Structures are given as structure tokens and as C-alpha cells.
Amino acid sequence: MKKTETLTWDGYSVINIMSYNINDVKTKIRETDSKVALFGASNLARYALSALDNIGITVDIVCDSSTSKVGDLFCGYTISHVNDIKKNNNLFVFICSIFPGPMLSQLRAINVENAYSCIPLFEETDYLKIKINQAGLKQDKEHQ
DSSP: OOOOOEEETTTTTHHHSOOOOHHHHHHHHHHHTTTOOOOSSSOOOOOOOOHHEEEEEOOEEEEOOOOOTOOOTTEEEOOEEEEGGGGGGEEEEEOOOSSOHHHHHHHHHHHHOOESSSHHHHHHHHHSSSOOOOTHHHHHHHGG
């Protein structure tokens, strides 16, 4: 019998974070009446926001670990600090970074169970067919 090892990062299964079916995640969000957060107020978050909106998933919170971004507007959302999202039970967090490891560690520290990389979401999205949220683009660029 061949033993298979599960690759983990701070207790998260890397396979579940990096390779998921967005429709399955969408079903879980709806069945549990959960809130959705984007972690990382960046251009990747702008694309994730548009992709999620396109498939009917509403983002409730945009957060970041940078205190210089907290309180600023991003695509119509006031940016929260990542530590402030721990108050929300049943939260699904989409990590808006190509290097999710450090963000996973921050999410583990505040006991977030449902974390997903945005990379699979991006791979399933045809950006030529959807509208990108450009709200506040000029002022957002100050933080890039």
C-alpha cells in the first residue's frame, strides 16, 4: 500500500487552497450563509472581486495586513485590518496574492478555517467577458 502525504501550511491543506472547484465553494458559502472576504487589497483583489461578482458571490469584506491601507477605500469597500475579521464566524477568505503562505499564517493565527487562493478562480475566469471593478482606481494606485 502506497502512503500519500498531505502537504500542509499551518494546518491548511495546500491542495484544498490551491486546487478547488469554485462552484463547490460557492455552494458551501450559500449553504452556511457565510460572509466572504478578500485578503490583500491589491490589483489581484480587484480581479478577484470582479470574478466573484461574475459568478454570483458577493464580497462582504476587503482586508489587508498593512496598517497604511486600513480605513482607505478600495473598489467601494473600506479596508479592514486582517485581525478584525476574526470576529466573523463562517467566513470564507480568498487570498489575493501569488504567495499565499504568509497570509495563511496570519489567517491561522485568527482561526480562519476556510481559506482559498485566488489563483484557481483566476484560471476559471474569462476576463475578456466580464467588467473589472475600477471604482477608485486613481486613489487605489497610491497604495500599489
